[in-house]
Amino acid sequence: MxxxxxxxxxxxxxxxxxxxxxxxxxxxxxxxxxxxxxxxxxxxxxxxxxxxxxxxxxxxxxxxxxxxxxxxxxxxxxxxxxxxxxxxxxxxxxxxxxxxxxxxxxxxxSGRLLNIHPSLLPKYQGLHTHRRALEAGDREHGATVHFVTEELDGGPPIVQAIVPVEDGDTADTLAQRVQMQEHLIYPLAVQWFAEGRLRMSTDRAELDGHPLPPSGHRIDSRRT
CATH class of the missing domain: 3.40.50.170 (Formyl transferase, N-terminal domain)
Structure with a gap:
């Protein structure tokens, strides 16, 4: 576009x-x-x-x-x-x-369908992502905007927001902090697409004509 x-x-x-x-x-x-x-x-x-x-x-x-x-x-x-x-x-x-x-x-x-998932894909596809991250003892969690393909939560990542897992976190407190980052990265990905900067190429997302890494563009909330 x-x-x-x-x-x-x-x-x-x-x-x-x-x-x-x-x-x-x-x-x-x-x-x-x-x-x-x-x-x-x-x-x-x-x-x-x-x-x-x-x-x-x-x-x-x-x-x-x-x-x-x-x-x-x-x-x-x-x-x-x-x-x-x-x-x-x-x-x-x-x-x-x-x-x-x-x-x-x-x-x-195809190529114009986006989704956001509350985990750092490919980790924790499906439901209950915050609980699963806590049960695994992860020190970081987050959200991923990705292109949608026929594989559930398996399309090419575009942008991820990294959220630290803090001592004493529950699934609810972690979800709240992840959601705050979702509200930042989802409009950003939509804007990139609208500007003609973002496209899906086979199994990878491209930004400004360059393939993004397998995890997509990563934003660490601890540094923003």
Missing amino acids: SESTGNDRCRVVVLISGSGTNLQAIIDSAADAECPYQVCAVISNKPEAYGLTRASDGGIETAVVNHRDYLDREGFDTALIEAIDRYAPDLVVLAGFMRILTPGFVRHY
């Missing part, structure tokens, strides 16, 4: 299932007149998701595609694609979207 300026801002659709704190960070970033992207719609698979209220408060169109209305994942994903494509997005962002996507959905948006 070419660099977006003026009214030619990168069109972003955000998918959510819950409260939408990462969504809010992306909305807040887009409110800057110099931001190269706009959130053109927020879609949820749960009609009660508070993130829909966040979007409406920001003047952003919303839609619900309730997964309970479909017999299988394929039917749901087909309806979801139709809902997303009405907004002609350049980028689709998963922000706490708690559905496993079919390979057909992922291929449809």
Whole structure:
């Protein structure tokens, strides 16, 4: 995608299932007149998701595609694609979207589908990442923004935020500090994409035409 300026801002659709704190960070970033992207719609698979209220408060169109209305994942994903494509997005962002996507959905948006995961991938794919990091005795934890591929939480990392594990941490306290960093790195990755600086090349993310390391660009919260 070419660099977006003026009214030619990168069109972003955000998918959510819950409260939408990462969504809010992306909305807040887009409110800057110099931001190269706009959130053109927020879609949820749960009609009660508070993130829909966040979007409406920001003047952003919303839609619900309730997964309970479909017999299988394929039917749901087909309806979801139709809902997303009405907004002609350049980028689709998963922000706490708690559905496993079919390979057909992922291929449809290949190279323009982002997710954030609360661990330093490839560590702790799946759920309960903070508890697992504590049980393993890790001294650092964090979050990863990555391109989405057909492998669950296995797409090329773009940017990671490193968070120290402190003595006395619980899964909740660690989650809170990780989430603070998520709110910084997710809008950053979206901005890179919107500026035409970020792309997916086979099994690696590229920034400014250069392959990123396997862990992506790393930001140590202890130094920021």
